[in-house]
Amino acid sequence: MTRLLVFLLAFALIASPGDAQPLAVIGYYAGRTTAIDSFPTEKLTHIIFSFCHLRGNELSVNNSNDTATIRRLVSLKEKSPRLKVILSLGGWGGCKTCPDVFSTDSGREAFASSARELSDYFHTDGIDLDWEYPALENVPGYSYTPQDKDNFTAVIRLLRRTLGRKAEISFAAGGFTTYLQTSIDWKQVAPLVNYINLMSYDLVNGYSTITGHHTGLYSTPQQVESVDHAVRWLDSAGVPLRKVVIGMAFYARIFQGADSVNNGLYRPGHFFRGVSYRDEAIRLSADSGFVYHWDSVAQAPYKYNAQQQLFASFDDTHSIRLKTEYALHKRLGGVMFWQLMDDSFFSGGLLDVIDNTKLSAGKGRKK
Known part of the structure; x- marks a missing residue:
């Protein structure tokens, strides 16, 4: 009986909420x-090369040039041995032939085999699929069919079998309702991947x-x-929240x-341009006519230039901190962002805010 009590106590400690997986x-x-x-990459757990x-x-x-970049990313492991370097396929406009290639056994097999070969060649740690979007209208003129959904499942299943258990597999998932409802067979796909990059x-x-x-x-x-709407939707669909990674924007949309x-x-308005976070202080400044506002319901910032009728939506240090705290509180798999090149060089950027928020939360749990 004593041994049983010791075992149960040990199990309880292992399963304690305080021992949740580290935030990716x-x-x-x-x-x-x-x-x-130019960036503090030691604060990352994963860096995803964009794009193959x-x-x-x-x-x-x-x-x-891309080959040199991948090799440079892999070399970062010398100072950050736990860093995972992932190769990503696609991006907006970068997956034009995905519906055709992934629709046949031969196409999927050739793709999975080449993914294994490329990973072995570069000594990278896995594959990220950024197919925007299976079974949905996307880039004007690009093909899509309802069968994309099942073909996505098939290619993920084959990637897991081909790359093996230790490889990391993730995919960039649309954060909007139609994608969540239409593009992915969540019950089939979620068990096969490490992360769902929302x-x-x-x-x-x-x-x-x-x-x-x-x-x-x-x-x-x-x-x-x-963010919260998508997370709640995935949770209701039975997707393990420990695999859900919420996205942040290191750029503004004007x-x-x-x-x-x-x-x-x-x-009413129309898209004008994007602006990197590192340039926002100048391009969206008060001197340029922009006035800062905070939406307390959305928990999001925005700026408006009345003279030029320009509206800007973005993440800032406050919203990034709130999103990181949200991910920690919900025990999500992590946070991710597009993209590192948009951050401030060297220090004082949004990646620093994520890291500082993580560190503060860790200190709070130890008290």
Whole structure:
């Protein structure tokens, strides 16, 4: 009996909520080879090279510059041995032939085999699929069919079998309701992947005709789409939250033509341009005519320039901290962002905010 009590006590301690898995911090990277040295990559758990492409049915690296970048990313493990370097396929506009390649056994087999070969060649740690979007209209002129959903499942299943148990497999998932409902067979796919990288940004995008929060934390009466909405949807579908990684935007989306009602929020307008976080202090400054606002319902910032009728939606240090705390509180798998090249160089950027929030939460648990 004594041994049984000791065992049960030990199990209780192991299963204690305080021993939740560490929060993954995943950054996509689409920058120059040497620019990676300008960022505190030791604060990342994963860095995802963006992007590889399909050449015929096989995963391929575009050119010698991309090859050099991947090798530089892998070399970061010398100072950060636990860092995972992942190769990603696709991106917006980068998966034109995915519906065709993944629709046949031969296409999927060639792809999975080439993914294994490329991973072995570069000594990387896994594959991320950024197919935007299975079974949904996406880039104008790109094909899509309802069968994409099952073909996505099939290629993930084959990747797991081909790459093995130790390889990491993730995918970039749309953060909007139609994607969640249509594109993925969650019950089949979730057990096979390590992380679901939820693109809870671009929720108001380049095709939107009404302004809004492109990466708001919570839903509002005027806008359902949000980080929390997507997380709750996945939770209700039985997806383990420990595999869900919420997305953050290291860039602003600016819309043009928004009138001054509600300071441009939820007003007719059209997408104008994006701005990297590192440039926002100048391009979205008060001197340039922008006034800062905070939406206490969405828990999201925005700026409005009344003279030029410009509306800007973005993440800032406050919203990044709140999202990191949200991920910790919900015991999610982690946080991720697009993309590292948009952050401030060297220090004082949004990656620092994520790291400091994690460290503060860790100190709080120890007290």
